[in-house]
Amino acid sequence: MRFYIIIAAIFWCGSVDSRKVRGISSSYKRFYRERKSFLCIDGSKIIPFEQVNDDYCDCEDGSDEPGTSACPRGRFYCTNLGFRPHYIPSSRVNDGICDCCDASDEYNSHAHCQNTCWNLGQRERAYVEGQMRTLDEGLRLKQQLIEEGVLLWREKQAQLRELQQVAEDLQIKLEEHRRRKHEADQLKEQTLKELQAGDSGLRHQNNTVTGIFQLLDSNKDGSITVDEVKAKVVLVHDEERVLSENEALGLLGGGHQMDVTKFQHTLWGVLTRGDSVKIKDAHGAQGTLVGEDPYLMAADRAAEWMATKLKKVEEAYETVNMEISDLQKKLAIDYGTDWEFLFLNGQCYKLKVYEYTYTLCPFNQVTQKNTAGTEVSLGVWGMWAGTPKNLYNQMIYESGEPCWQGGSRSTTVTLTCGTETALRSAKEPSKCQYIMDFQTPVACQPVLKQRGIHSEL
Template identity: 55%
Template sequence: MVLFKEVLLPKCNESGGSSGYLPLALIMQYHIVVAVAICSAVFVDSRKIRGISLAYRKFYKEKKTFLCLDGSKIIPFDQVNDDYCDCLDGSDEPGTAACLNGRFYCTNLGFRPCYIQSSRVNDGICDCCDGSDEHDKRTRCPNTCRNLGQQERAALEAEMRAVDDGMHLKRQLIKEGVSMWQEKQNQLKDLQRILSGLQTKLEAHRKRKLEADAHQAKVMGVLKSPGDGAGGKTAARIFGQLDINKDGSLTVDEVQAGVVNLQDDRSLTEEEVTALLGGPGPADLFRFQQTLWRSLQAAKKVKIKADLRGDLGPPNEGPATRAAPSAARQGEANLKEMEEALETTRAEIGNLEKVLSTDYGSSREFLYLQGQCFQLVVYEYTYSLCPFSHVTQKSSTGAEVSLGKWRYWAGPQEHPYSRMEFEDGAPCWQGPPRTTLVTLTCGTETALKRVREPTKCQYIMELWTPSACEQQREARRRGVHSEL
């Protein structure tokens, strides 16, 4: 069993530093308490309490026995830090290298306390900035804690100033985001009104085209009949000549004005015209071809007046036969133009609706990234990040590969807007589709700063942006609290 839950402290790196930051005031306050506790416990052999943090001092008080911190064993107290590992958890040798799983506590007054592996104790390398890990005096370690603390405080102050500058920029971006959002909303409303008007006009154009097609079919019907050819075109010409008022149909009066009796050039009676047209009522071009035109062609009883006969070769189309196809073609062109305008407007509305449906942060602070792309050259590759769209990798040969398309925000629940996930990129050779995770970091400029591929076909990018500054500051505060 474990008798005491460890207080988390940073681990030292190779130069005696550690990950994370602590304000200098907290460091000094912490070590004043440590110094008082050490002075009040002068009766304890300093060798016995070496490598022990303040939180664990109560377990190493001078007494006859020592209970291993995992509760697995009781040993005589004089076996603590005797350079022989008795406890399974290594808790009896915090100040020596006897236990492979042991840890040594660096007090590091003036800097940050931290743990190192016990194997580094007295190994000839100064791991603690106060040199306490090399207590056998064979290695002389200068105390660099104060300088490290000053450097860290200066770096932290510079970073916080940058965060404050970033926050100022972020407030401006939020204002611009609100303005851009309203502008896009207005654009959407305008396009929706235009779309409604285009739909109304399109229906009118379709109606006019249908009318033009019907008129063309009425006037030029003979050209679509089995009798199409030079003869049919001649019939259309004669029909156009007889059609005095050019309404696409022949009346009794119009036939009487242009057709006479074959024998004596006598004008035809109403009954004769009605019979020649196959019945009462006006006759269109198709009906004319099937009735009167056949009589004219066979020279049965009737003929065209001499002044209308002309050359019965290829026709010189009259106004009626020319006007119908011309109107139909114009109607078709107008309809096509209107349909293209309608589709273009619908596409613009779809794009705007997609933009407006995207999550740009709690205050739309990331809206300004929409439509922008940021590039970074790493060796022979050029990486391009287009937030809310896609990520690509372009080689020096010009070949471009998709590293993913925008999917969603992927940050933790407390800060969801700290990461962006891009998926479904180009498949790797014998591998999965490429994906990219973008981490947003506070910065006074918007730029793509880092790109790496820790795992095959899985990329990690770092984008600096003022919009992430508040999240960065809150994350730093949480890191400080966790170390305390």
């Protein structure tokens, strides 16, 4: 009989103790050891230990009622063996709703709660294991991309050096061509001066607008007529044939006569070119215009040839310098500590969300296109904007197209770890402010310590 009394006493003490410590984590159980008095954890009051968990709030911090709903500031600890432990507000204790997966919060209510911690723990463990497999694969792919990034960085640096060497060579060539063109222009100018200073009265006369006009104006009345043109002008390739009335009218600009001013802006240019018509001298022998002089024509061709070559070299020099500038801008971008993000430059990723197609071109721009084909800029590359511990997990694209009755559009791109590179989501949580989720292996970060889920509990 005495044995049974001892066992009953032990069982009763254990029941009292479990009642006393209900809703307490293992790290706080030292405050609730059975003794004569209880010190509120905030140190504000000492009460008899019998008043702990008696459904009446004595401590301001609620520490005397961890297992009841008596204190408004109280917390109840869900042990949740097999899953994640957590706290709930003590007001939820015995309220008829199962908040703890181990049902420990409804120990004295009508609710019929089942312990689901093991199943929840299994699902979370499977999820975490899947995430860890994804992380491992992502880190493996990231290492490959880092190696490719280093090689690509070196290639672009070598390309820059080659372009800079080409630019230096072209600059030397450009200076040489400019010098030679200047010489050709000087030769042409000198030849023209020598021709203009020659002894031939006819040649000297033919070197001026007034002289040619006077040569054609036979009756010296200050105008050239159709008959005078027919008498003095012949075809270059058919010198024996006399011009027709219509041909002469055409040379006179459709009129029957012209003065020296109109002549200077029309017929003078045709005669100077010498490719269709030219002038006969007063005795029927062929006169020579300055533009027809063989030495001057040779000098003119040389000057034109040098001008053409110079223009080609200038265009090539400008193109190379533009390529150098573009490459320098690309190399000035922060591609990560190991150039792991370099492979994204020049790539674009699309995602269709309802009637819109979003396009993210890393380090360039973000756009949105509707079904009608209208494209809107949501921002151009701005900066990295991650946390101090991980600067490279967020991109900012700013200064997009103006929003109606608002500022410019902008986009924040968050980079997440994944085994492939793709745009996963695009949203507009506030007016003209867009957010995107961009998945890529280079966003994967090694985990130093995984949050444990203690299946053994």
